[in-house]
Amino acid sequence: MSDYKDFEMPLAEAMTTQRAIRRLKPDPVDDALVLQLIELALKGPTAQNQQQWEFIVVKDPEVKRKLGRMNRIMWRLYRPFARRAARNDVKAEKLNRATEWGVEHFEDVPVYVVACFRGNRFAFPPVVAASTYGSIFPAVQNLLLAARAVGLGANINTMPLWSNFAARRILGLPFGLTPCVMIPLGWPIGRYGPTTRRPVGEVTSLDQYGNRAWQQA
Numbered sequence: 001m002s003d004y005k006d007f008e009m010p011l012a013e014a015m016t017t018q019r020a021i022r023r024l025k026p027d028p029v030d031d032a033l034v035l036q037l038i039e040l041a042l043k044g045p046t047a048q049n050q051q052q053w054e055f056i057v058v059k060d061p062e063v064k065r066k067l068g069r070m071n072r073i074m075w076r077l078y079r080p081f082a083r084r085a086a087r088n089d090v091k092a093e094k095l096n097r098a099t100e101w102g103v104e105h106f107e108d109v110p111v112y113v114v115a116c117f118r119g120n121r122f123a124f125p126p127v128v129a130a131s132t133y134g135s136i137f138p139a140v141q142n143l144l145l146a147a148r149a150v151g152l153g154a155n156i157n158t159m160p161l162w163s164n165f166a167a168r169r170i171l172g173l174p175f176g177l178t179p180c181v182m183i184p185l186g187w188p189i190g191r192y193g194p195t196t197r198r199p200v201g202e203v204t205s206l207d208q209y210g211n212r213a214w215q216q217a
């Protein structure tokens with residue numbers, strides 16, 4: 001379908017600057033661009049290449065309103081815990097403020113992509129959960145990186161989908177499709193920037209857990 005010349009950003013640059021962009025302008029995003037992002041998402045791997053995925057592009061204000069309401073319900077329940085956890089932690093407080101902004105402006109985001117798993121498995125035992133969600137999140141990460149490359153803001157959003165039952169009803173999904181994640185897309189109000197992550201040596205062991213062979217003193 002596409003040529004991908006607009007996506008020619010060095011991979012490491014895209015990976016090191018892709019971050020949760022919640023503050024988005026309401027300006028529309030071209031359908032053709034959204035479809036290109038999904039097309040690049042589809043290059044991701046799935047268990048046994050079964051490609052059990054389905055994507056819903058949400059632009060209808062009424063659908064957004066209903067999902068925004070679900071998001072608010074979840075955030076109001078979770079917010080006290082998030083606030084308590086963020087006490088005396090400037091970065092966590094900043095994250096809470098950004099999340100709050102995303103909740104308040106949910107309906108203003110021009111377009112969402114909802115990634116669904118075709119199947120309705122119980123996510124147990126863990127290996128089943130791994131191959132279920134593990135068949136969706138590589139595509140999601142591809143989509144985020146592709147969005148970064150063209151300068152679109154994006155994020156991962158699971159809170160609006162906390163009730164699969166309600167999400168299915170709102171999106172007209174059959175029982176055999178499980179909505180996994182919503183990706184808000186729009187032109188950013190702010191800037192992309194470097195992410196804050198723990199150093200590799202702090203989270204990597206050699207041969208046995210806890211042997212931090214590469215940890216800096």
Ligand SMILES: Cc1cc2nc3c(=O)[nH]c(=O)nc-3n(C[C@H](O)[C@H](O)[C@H](O)COP(=O)(O)O)c2cc1C
Nearest residue numbers: 018019020095099102155156157158159160195196
């Ligand atoms: C599985 C998952 C679920 C998430 N759900 C939400 C969400 O519901 N709402 C939200 O605002 N951000 C959500 N996020 C975004 C994270 O808060 C964000 O990726 C994280 O804080 C790192 O942000 P950074 O890349 O800007 O450093 C989610 C991220 C992941 C990986």
